Amino acid sequence: MKKLRSQFQGLYWRQLSLTVGMVTLTLFLLGTSFFSLSYNYAKNQKSEELLTKARMMGQLSVSYLENGRYMDMEDLQSDPDFRQLASFAATVSDVHFMICDKEGHVLLTTDKNLEGRVVTMPESMTEEIMKKGSTSRRDDLDGLYESKRFVVGVPAVSPETQETVGVVYGVSTTDSLDSMWQGFIGLFFMTAFVVLMISFMASSVTTMRQVQPIRDMVKATRRYAEGDFDIRMYDYGRKDEIGELAASFNTMAESLQQTERQRREFIANISHELKTPMTTIAGYTDGILDGTIPPENERQYLQIISDESRRLSRLVRRMLDVSQLQAIDPLKGGNxxxxxxxxxxxxxxxxxxxxxxxxxxxxxxxxxxxxxxxxxxxxxxxxxxxxxxxxxxxxxxxxxxxxxxxxxxxxxxxxxxxxxxxxxxxxxxxxxxxxxxxxxxxxxxxxxxxxxxxxxxxxxxxxxxxxxxxxxxxxxxxxxxxxx
Incomplete structure (x- = not known):
């Protein structure tokens, strides 16, 4: 379990998770931004389209609304010419129109579901039209519709007196916008899934190519720590930093191997060089102490012991000189x-x-x-x-x-x-x-x-x-x- 957890916490999984996470975040941000922009654009286009159609209907309604010609819904709906005109406009533009007086009371509607009903538009919308010249929103009109719809409103202004004689509302369903949004969501998720799969596979291969040499180097380093300097790194045919690192690793291994060989040779040589004078000194000293060497020859062998001791001292001194030489940089001062x-x-x-x-x-x-x-x-x-x-x-x-x-x-x-x-x-x-x-x-x-x-x-x-x-x-x- 610890080994499995360690593998998932390794460089490979961290790199892979980072790449996939960045791709996912990028897709999310791009999708959100694109959806927001496209939705707002479609909404504005829809509103502008409805406003244009409502203004046209307002122009057609002015002559019927001015001078108080129609006082209530029954009067306006009883006019077959205007009713036929409004129905034709609604059919052609796929928009339901509501013709209202200045207070927002509906005098005529092309929506058959509202025929025979006394309808008054929200006061806030009527006031906004009178102040700003138009209104546009998604609204259910105080429960008049079961779901929210696009609603726009414009004043019907007399071209002669420039007086507002009524208000015209255009109402349209959001089915087309909702269909576009659902289609976009489906396309986005499908594209995101494909991109994530491609990025996952590409990142997996790339990360493995980066991590595998490092894993091999870790194994080689452990072998070096155990004293085995024969192992070498593959260069993987790469000319990038990993290839250079592998080449440097092999150079280091060769240097360590040579140093180790020199160390062993040095120890063997120094052991041999020290053993000869020490054996001579010990042998002749024991010979003098145990009487094996006659007293008349003691001076001769003491001289040999003295010479060997001096040679041993010179050997040690020279070894120290070599050690000190290898630790200095004579060119550092530039003298x-x-x-x-x-x-x-x-x-x-x-x-x-x-x-x-x-x-x-x-x-x-x-x-x-x-x-x-x-x-x-x-x-x-x-x-x-x-x-x-x-x-x-x-x-x-x-x-x-x-x-x-x-x-x-x-x-x-x-x-x-x-x-x-x-x-x-x-x-x-x-x-x-x-x-x-x-x-x-x-x-x-x-x-x-x-x-x-x-x-x-x-x-x-x-x-x-x-x-x-x-x-x-x-x-x-x-x-x-x-x-x-």
Whole structure:
């Protein structure tokens, strides 16, 4: 029951109810307005028609009413000529006429149902005719008729003296107007029913097309919450907002899937990297404590424990550096700095390591400043990591190259060394987390595999890229920065 109620309270039923309700309200307002206008128009037309016929009858009656020629109903009805004239006019115009004196007493009527009866028209109508020149209304004439009829009245005015000598009333049934109204009502309800059915079906189909993708997205979101990122949305072949939303949803799913994969790889890698030094530290410590390692060898193994502890500390520190780098925006401030000065500072700080490896340096750094957009400290870290990496893997006694050039609004920094050639299969892996080259290529055993990953992360934060090539023992790293 709750599920059924929830479905009826869903977006589909709300949208459908809103559409059908708006169509129903529109039909009601249009029907009411049209009926009111058409009814009033027909009523006015009927009244004007009756008034015209009553005025014609009034003109015909003037000569019989003026000078008090007929004093009562019997006098007027006894005149065969006038009686015949009135009957003919009533038959032709389909209107019953009542010829009255100025007080409203009926002297002659063409309605056979009223013949022989003494009839006096309502005083209010007679007064209105005398004051306004005419009257028009739907009335039963104080119970004279069983139902209301159209009644109009005009004065009979002498063309010579302009004196009112009597009053002429025209009476007509409302059958034609009622028939028109009933026909309109029937046609309106039939049309409204057809329009409602069409709108219901069209709205149902349209609303379902709008709601179904949203329902699918809700199901997909629940799957994502459960950790399943393999599900994808159909685009339904639509180019509207729903199609764009479905495409964005799939892009988000791919991003989440990649993030989840990277998270798992990161956890696996960090577990492996932490396990090795911790196992070494724990093993040698237990060996010293339980006497397995002789006292004369304790200093040697304590040195190993110290080295592994420092390597573990460097690993944790580098991991924190990566986490902090991913949370900053180095381009937000729009600051510029001199890349040449940063390169000189790195060379000075690396002097001892370069000297220990008996390396020469070919520095191609212009004296004039080259201003680039970015964070000075972070780019300095990039240059330092690249130059340190080149120093580690350079052949002893060879030459390192550090230079910068400008082209097409970019400053291109190059770091090059001479050593062993890196295979084409390994080149794409150099910037991955915890990736370390074959240890036989380097005398350095203390790397944690995060130096080049930090380089790539910093440059990605600057919306820049880094390229690497390795041929015939020459390995070259090149990255670019936007100049001023």
């Amino acid at each position: 510029h700095f001199d890349i040449c000065e940063s390169m000189r500072r790195v060379l000075v700080s690396m002097e001892k390591k370069i000297t220990d490896r008996n390396l020469d340096v070919d520095a191609d750094i212009p004296d004039e400043p080259i201003l680039v957009l970015g964070d000075n400290d972070l780019i300095t870290q990039v240059i330092y990591n690249l130059l340190e990496n080149a120093t580690k893997f350079a052949r002893e006694g060879s030459t390192l190259y550090l230079g910068v050039t400008t082209l097409d609004g970019k400053a291109r920094v190059t770091v090059r060394n001479v050593g062993d050639t890196i295979s084409a299969e390994e080149l794409p892996l150099l910037f991955e987390r915890f990736h370390k080259s074959d240890k036989s290529r380097s005398e350095d055993k203390d790397g944690v595999g995060l130096g080049l990953y930090i380089v790539k992360t910093i440059l990605e934060q600057h919306k820049e890229k880094i390229n690497v090539t390795s041929e015939n023992g020459v390995t070259t790293f090149t990255f670019s920065l936007t100049t001023e």
